[in-house]
Structure formats: C-alpha cells, structure tokens
Amino acid sequence: MVQQNNCGASPSTSIVINNNNCSSGITLNLKLFIEGFYIGGGFMQAVLDPINYPSVCDSITVELHESTNPFQIIHSVSGTVSTSGMGNFVFPGSSIGNSYYILVRHPNAIETWSKFPILFNGTAVTYDFTIP
Secondary structure: OOEEOOOOOOOOOEEOOOOOOHHHOEEEEEEOOOHHHEEEOOEEOOOOOOOOOOOEEEEEEEEEEEOOOOOOEEEEEEEEEEOOOEEEEEEOHHHOOEEEEEEEEOOOOOOEEOOOOEEEOOOEEEEEOOOO
C-alpha cells in the first residue's frame, strides 16, 4: 500500500511503509543520471513536466535491500530526481545502523544496484552513482 509521505516532502514523494515520524527518518541523498535523458555537462532533460517543473527530470523508485542473500527488499520510496541528477529520499529511522544495497528503478532504464552495501549510520547518507 502506497501512502503520501507526511514529512513535508514534495507531493510527488510517496512511501511504501508508514513513516509519519519524520524526526526519526534518514535521508538518502542520491546522485545519478538516466542515460536516455542525459544531455551532457552534468545535466539531464526535464521530461516529467518540463513546462511547470523545468528543473525536475523524472520520477524514480529507490529500494533498500538486505546486504545478505536473498537480498530481500526492506524499504521502498518513490520520488523525483532533478535535471542535475540529485534526489533526496526519506527512509524510516529503523534504517539507521544497518547496511543495505541501494537499488534504483526507472521504467525506461535498467535497474541499478550499488556496488557494495551502504551503511546508514546517521540522519543523512550520500551515495553517488556517477562515480565508478
């Protein structure tokens, strides 16, 4: 069941789990480029709604998966990524202290996993998919 994020995030952000306690959440700051939308110079084209939101590229889904086999999905959040490749996704505070693989899904791209599990050890974690 998908419900709106009650953390004051943009209306396009939704969470698959109940996360109404925003003070205990953890923010995942992602940088990524969707190949088909990349126009060079560190920018993508705005495709979601280029007239009303010219700095928003498109919506994606970000999942956190267990770091051990069978890599079960633990949390999933949908939101938008900017034309500069940046996106902020809020996960529940129960994520803190655990390591997860980060999975990015987009309808017109190949799903992409982080190379290694990432430790969620504070109120904000940054991961850059553009660094090899």
